[in-house]
Amino acid sequence: MAEVHVPSALQPLFDGLPRRMDVDAATVAEAIDRLDERWPGLRDRLCEPGPMLRRHIAVYVDRERAALDAPLEKGSRVDVIAAISGG
Amino acid sequence: MSRMLLLVGTRKGCFVLEAGVDRKKWKIRGPYCEAWPIYHAIYDSESGSIYAAAGSEWFGATIWRSTDLGETWEQSSEGLAYENGDLKLSKVSSVAAAHGRLLVGAEAAGLFESRDGGQTFSLLTTLDGLPGRDKWNNPDNQPPGHLGLSAILPHPEDPNRLWVIVQGHSIFETTDGGETWTPRNRGLRADWPLENPEVGYCVHKLVLAPDRERMYQQNHVGMHRSDDAGKSWVEISEGLPTEFGFAAAVHPHDRETFYVIPLDPGHGRCMPDGKAAVWRTKDAGATWERLDRGLPQQDAFVGVLREGMSNDELDTPGLYFGTSTGQVFASADEGETWSEIASYLPGISSVEVAVVQ
Numbered sequence: 001m002a003e004v005h006v007p008s009a010l011q012p013l014f015d016g017l018p019r020r021m022d023v024d025a026a027t028v029a030e031a032i033d034r035l036d037e038r039w040p041g042l043r044d045r046l047c048e049p050g051p052m053l054r055r056h057i058a059v060y061v062d063r064e065r066a067a068l069d070a071p072l073e074k075g076s077r078v079d080v081i082a083a084i085s086g087g
Numbered sequence: 088m089s090r091m092l093l094l095v096g097t098r099k100g101c102f103v104l105e106a107g108v109d110r111k112k113w114k115i116r117g118p119y120c121e122a123w124p125i126y127h128a129i130y131d132s133e134s135g136s137i138y139a140a141a142g143s144e145w146f147g148a149t150i151w152r153s154t155d156l157g158e159t160w161e162q163s164s165e166g167l168a169y170e171n172g173d174l175k176l177s178k179v180s181s182v183a184a185a186h187g188r189l190l191v192g193a194e195a196a197g198l199f200e201s202r203d204g205g206q207t208f209s210l211l212t213t214l215d216g217l218p219g220r221d222k223w224n225n226p227d228n229q230p231p232g233h234l235g236l237s238a239i240l241p242h243p244e245d246p247n248r249l250w251v252i253v254q255g256h257s258i259f260e261t262t263d264g265g266e267t268w269t270p271r272n273r274g275l276r277a278d279w280p281l282e283n284p285e286v287g288y289c290v291h292k293l294v295l296a297p298d299r300e301r302m303y304q305q306n307h308v309g310m311h312r313s314d315d316a317g318k319s320w321v322e323i324s325e326g327l328p329t330e331f332g333f334a335a336a337v338h339p340h341d342r343e344t345f346y347v348i349p350l351d352p353g354h355g356r357c358m359p360d361g362k363a364a365v366w367r368t369k370d371a372g373a374t375w376e377r378l379d380r381g382l383p384q385q386d387a388f389v390g391v392l393r394e395g396m397s398n399d400e401l402d403t404p405g406l407y408f409g410t411s412t413g414q415v416f417a418s419a420d421e422g423e424t425w426s427e428i429a430s431y432l433p434g435i436s437s438v439e440v441a442v443v444q
Binding site: 041044048054056083085 | 121144145146147149162163164165167168169170175
């Protein structure tokens, strides 16, 4: 079970989406799939067709930058970050 | 009781301006759509829904929808993607609703439809095989602000007939619901070399007169009129201060009357000399008159984008335009006099008007 944190900017888009949740998944992609099952459309907000992470979305697993195929272990912390920008 | 609804798409969300049918006192609601950049927001009179084409730098392109006139919103982009091949959907730039379906134009150029009120989408066409298709999808040929399929104009009565604009390249018409398409640029001017005379024209805005035969367009080079529903065009720029602009509107009851907002054709793309004006022809482009009563006439360096002007269809029709610096101006008397009904919105991409109950 990984501990997944998502950006607050996603919360208004999906009813009941918490900032932090426990997800049973073997990879980052699987974790996003689990979230998409619960909140349909969430994957589209984080990923482009391919699938690949959107340009300004970054994922860290235990504080290391990670790709969609990065493995998750029991107790892994996954941070999904929307890049900081201005304007 | 009827009321007017003005949908204003901005760089920071969708706003709704409301007034009675006298169109005198406007109230502003918003920002909606989580302040995502909105390229085009429309009202679908068949379903009573508002749809807004949006693109977030972080979360991608989507269509926001509201079934309660903007009080609550949902979004979906399910199916709104190029799954195969080399095209990348970078934004949804135009939206139209007619005959029970929602149509969405995308960058790179493609046309999607939704038949379930914007919950799911399917790709109708990427205009494969048409002249210029390879060129407009080549990133080396795409100008700043590239919008792909930048406009959709459904025929109001014929569900199989519609026109689209591929920005910088062509109008295309289908009469069979999107199976086949024909370029509709004959007679247009291009001030640049053309590899194929059928395409390569920079059409900014296309509008259809109430007789469904006359069309007007604001082009990168000139205003143009068609008397045969786009099959051929004649230029009607003479008498206007510049030949460049983006926005255009028709008169809903008079095929001879048409409105444009000429802009400085340089990179400033503001109204000339810092004096705001809408220009009107009442004789199909033979002569033009400047309409500026109530518009700022000093230091008003404002621009209006392609979806930035709209007309209502009341007996004495109203006109509305929003600027790229966040002002909305309205006229309740066919453009004769104007008032500023919003002053400090984010930069405006689109203005659409509806009468709702």
